[in-house]
Amino acid sequence: MIIGVAKEIKNNENRVGLTPAGTETLKKAGHTVLVEQGAGVGSGFSDESFITAGAQILADKKALFDQAEMIIKVKEPLPPEYELFHEGQILFTYLHLAPEPELTRALLEKRVTGIAYETIERNHTLPLLSPMSEVAGRMAVQVGAHCLEKPFGGKGILLGGVPGVDSAQVVIVGGGIVGTNAAKMAVGMGARVTIIDRSTDRLVYLDDIFGGRVTTVMSNSYNIASWVKRADLLIGAVLLPGEKAPKLVSEEMVTSMEPGSVIVDVAIDQGGSVETIDRVTTHSNPTYVKHGVVHYSVANMPGAVARTSTFALTNATMDYALQIANKGWKNALKADPGLAKGLNTYAGKITFKGVAEAHKLAFTPVEEVLA
Ligand SMILES: NC(=O)C1=CN([C@@H]2O[C@H](COP(=O)(O)OP(=O)(O)OC[C@H]3O[C@@H](n4cnc5c(N)ncnc54)[C@H](O)[C@@H]3O)[C@@H](O)[C@H]2O)C=CC1
Ligand SMILES: CC(=O)C(=O)O
Secondary structure: EEEEEEEOOOOOOOOOOOOHHHHHHHHHOOOOEEOOOOOHHHHHHOHHHHOOOHHHHOOHHHHHHHHHHEEEEOOOOOHHHHHHOOOOEEEOOOOOOOOOOOHHHHHHHOOEEEEHHHOOOOOOOOOOOOOHHHHHHHHHHHHHHHOOOHOOOOOOOOOOOEEOOOOOOEEEEEOOOOHHHHHHHHHHHHOEEEEEEEEEEEEHHHHHHHHHOEEEEEHHHHHHHHHHHHEEEEEEOOOOOOOOOOOOOHHHHHHOOOOOOEEEEHHHHOOOOOOOOOEEOOOOOEEEEOOOEEEOOEEOHHHHHHHHHHHHHHHHHHHHHHHHHOHHHHHHHHHHHHHHHEEEEEEEOOHHHHHHHHHHOOOOHHHHOOO
8 A cells, every 4th residue: 555644734743643663564564655755853753764664755745645545644634735635545643523614524525534543442442542642631731830820821820839838729621541641740740639520430440540639520510610610720631532522611610710720621622621712722822811711722732742742643553554554444444343433534424423413414334334
């Protein structure tokens, strides 16, 4: 198979979808790897390192897209990339289609075979979302602590406090991978931490692993309102896989927060879980203030720590990329029902229910496509 590795164009997106090690693996399996010039530089991989591993470097993005049977990326395509796709091309990347009607339309019109990292399942987990959720959860506390500093619009408090002075209250809505990793960092920095989740099993697990160092709370609007009001740092970390994020934190709740408090809505890539998050921000301009509260809503947080993130992401994606290249996408999906859950678009059809529902469009089950 001819595989194209595109250079990311999103603001400060420094990750790349394949490493030189991955290139070598694909080459040894008999595939051709085309890498866009400079694609790896943001993650510390020179063009020469890809050439040594067996790739061809292409300066012309259009030529790369024209030749490749499968495009491997990190982030969802942006409008300048929509035109580059061709019918039947496999796109293996994060897609986050539920909050993105224009991108969804473009993939349907171009009849792209869109396999989304974030909806692939293995043993009831999301193996290609998890590594970036680990990164983003840890970063959420780092950026939140920074935003709480006075020069960045915050109320001027240190997350861990100091002896004789209160530490900050961190409230995390959603205790999955992002939430757990955020809690690890926040506890480690000495903050008081509350995690809200709707799953009792998850709350039991969190209580066990944190040994009483976090408060666990059942998710309902009453409890969320009560804890949002007390939060110095609120972290949005909910997910309904492939669907638009539920707006669990209302505008009224945000107005109850003290001025200079901070919201980091990690769930922004699925549309955001906080009502006052009305825009996706970028690493160049990551925050805005609404009702006196600092809002951070960057949809590609791991892009800022690209070297760590590229290794973590490709450690997880590589085996799936190899299966798709070796067997062809249809046979690879037939052989692995968890991988089949990644198929979001095919031949002008939406094959993921949450995406079809979000856009009120027809849904075609994957089984029908694979039959
Ligand atoms: N902004 C960024 O750069 C990044 C964003 N993300 C996003 O972060 C979000 C969270 O991802 P993960 O932690 O991996 O998901 P996860 O599936 O591991 O965890 C989600 C948690 O939300 C909980 N939940 C669902 N509905 C809820 C409700 N009504 N109330 C309370 N809790 C509820 C679930 O029980 C689960 O524990 C996703 O949208 C993901 O795409 C992930 C990585 C990077
Ligand atoms: C999950 C995601 O959207 C990211 O890592 O950028």
